[in-house]
Amino acid sequence: MKLRVKLQRQSQVIDFEQREPSSITFRELKTVVSSRFALEEYDFQLSLNKLDSLSSDDEQTLSSAGIVSGDLLHIIGSNLPEASPVSNESLHLQPMGLSTTHEASDLNAEASDVSMITVTSSSSETEQEKKDTDMNNDDTAQPNQDDPPGLGVQVNRFLLEPLVVRESTATQVPVLLEQLYDSASCNCVADAVVVVLHTLMLESGFVPQQVVSNEDGYVQIQ
Structure with missing residues (x-):
């Protein structure tokens, strides 16, 4: 995390x-x-x-x-x-x-x-992203002899993960977006767009609300 x-x-x-x-x-x-x-x-x-x-x-x-x-x-x-x-x-x-x-x-x-x-x-933020990438490349090229096998590769993978939607690449998206997409069971492009918008709202500081249905079938937000 x-x-x-x-x-x-x-x-x-x-x-x-x-x-x-x-x-x-x-x-x-x-x-x-x-x-x-x-x-x-x-x-x-x-x-x-x-x-x-x-x-x-x-x-x-x-x-x-x-x-x-x-x-x-x-x-x-x-x-x-x-x-x-x-x-x-x-x-x-x-x-x-x-x-x-x-x-x-x-x-x-x-x-x-x-x-x-x-x-x-x-x-x-921008300088850190570049420095993290350079540092990860150096660590991968020269692993510490005392490190357990595969530790450097595991740490580098987490440092390279995008934190927010705007940092997404063609092959990587933030963990939050991936989790929401999997749980939403999207059936079309429109569903995926809604998931992305929801993720952007959470990143902007919106707090998720609990949604329940009453006896009349109407949706209420608590």
């Missing part, structure tokens, strides 16, 4: 590898975010639309709040610091985000720990 987190003009990508939203709590996510944006001394919340905070319960899971892979989250709060440029770097965090390292040499030594979470940051 990958999420984009943004503070003013500073944007970073947080990669939880193969973990599902149902296994990640807001406490764990906010711990990683506070470390990446240096917000340990600040009170902040996460929001999809820059106005409404997602959850006041840190033990609530991301899936219970409707968060899916590829979502863009905004950091909101009073008296937040001005965002400063962040150099391109990758951190390896243990499951609760307690251990970090900023040295590139340490990254190679810790790459064999498959239980760690990889957090990739960038100073700009």
Whole structure:
């Protein structure tokens, strides 16, 4: 699962590898975010639309709040610091985000720990996409001898996945769009277009509503 987190003009990508939203709590996510944006001394919340905070319960899971892979989250709060440029770097965090390292040499030594979470940051979205691609190509060409077989290929595959619809290619689409398409059982092009529009709305910050049918057969949105 990958999420984009943004503070003013500073944007970073947080990669939880193969973990599902149902296994990640807001406490764990906010711990990683506070470390990446240096917000340990600040009170902040996460929001999809820059106005409404997602959850006041840190033990609530991301899936219970409707968060899916590829979502863009905004950091909101009073008296937040001005965002400063962040150099391109990758951190390896243990499951609760307690251990970090900023040295590139340490990254190679810790790459064999498959239980760690990889957090990739960038100073700009477009530059990060290019740098991630170059970094992945270098890692593939020169794999670490201590890495388990196939680990580098697996990590590179997740880093190259598109996060949002506009990043889709002829062969790859975001995980959210793929899941919605499979669950919708599309029978024609029009159905597929509706699925794409629905995905774009979710990416823009719309929250899914529960749809039920009453006794008269009318559809109600709760």
